[in-house]
Amino acid sequence: MNRRARFGFVVAFAAALGLAACDDDAVNAGGIARVVSTTSFGMCMGYCKTRLEITPGEAVLVREPGGRGGTTLPSQRFTEKLSPSQWQEIARLAEATKFDGLPAVIGCPDCADGGAESLSVTGAGGSKTVSFEHGAKVEALQPLLERVRELRLGLTPKR
Numbered sequence: 415m416n417r418r419a420r421f422g423f424v425v426a427f428a429a430a431l432g433l434a435a436c437d438d439d440a441v442n443a444g445g446i447a448r449v450v451s452t453t454s455f456g457m458c459m460g461y462c463k464t465r466l467e468i469t470p471g472e473a474v475l476v477r478e479p480g481g482r483g484g485t486t487l488p489s490q491r492f493t494e495k496l497s498p499s500q501w502q503e504i505a506r507l508a509e510a511t512k513f514d515g516l517p518a519v520i521g522c523p524d525c526a527d528g529g530a531e532s533l534s535v536t537g538a539g540g541s542k543t544v545s546f547e548h549g550a551k552v553e554a555l556q557p558l559l560e561r562v563r564e565l566r567l568g569l570t571p572k573r
Contacts, residue, residue, distance in 0.1 A: 445538030446505040451562045453548055454480070457527040460487065466566045470501045475569040492569045504565075507558040508535045513542040516554055520546040533559060 449468040456462070462480035466473065473494045479487035496504075513535070523530030529548025533555055534541055546552055552559060 446508045446535065447538070448534075448536040449504060449508050449558070449562065450532075450534040450536075451559075451566060452532045453529060453566075454524065455527060455529045455548070456524050461490065464566065464570075466562065466569070468496070468501075468504055468562070468565065470505075471496055471498075473565055473569065475566060477570075490571075492571070494565075494569055504558070504561060507561055508537075511535060511558045512554040513544065516544050516552075518544060520544060520552060521550060523547050533562065 447469065451466045451468075452464060454463045458480070460479065461477040463478040465476045465478075467476075468474075473496055475490075475492045477490040477492075479489070522528075523532075523545050525547075530545060531548045531550070532543055532545040534543040535558075544552070544555065
């Protein structure tokens with residue numbers, strides 16, 4: 415891993431730890447305001463980073479170039495309106511997600527260019543973020559994670 419990639423990993427790790435300091439119960443206390451899912455690949459070409467932000471009424475996917483040779487690509491933004499029932503389903507899954515006892519980082523995200531993924535939930539009393547290996551199964555997050563991945567896939571353009 416080169417120096418720049420290590421620096422990026424350290425910054426992301428520090429940010430995740432800072433967010434992890436928030437009270438887990440505050441997230442699950444209801445009043446979910448936002449769910450954010452990110453993916454990144456350090457050694458890729460093309461669109462290497464995504465950020466999916468889900469709020470009441472809307473999902474926004476932003477794809478950013480990165481890695482090797484992708485710097486000439488423009489950022490991409492895709493939006494989808496969410497019905498009240500779609501948002502309620504996501505908020506219900508977020509409220510039921512058990513962040514208690516989860517570390518801020520699980521496994522070795524983006525080691526050996528396996529990619530990294532994170533899931534953040536912002537509720538009435540704070541936020542909680544967990545980072546993990548791309549595509550990993552995290553039992554405590556799985557129902558929400560599957561729904562978010564499905565939504566990301568639907569917003570990602572097909573070649």
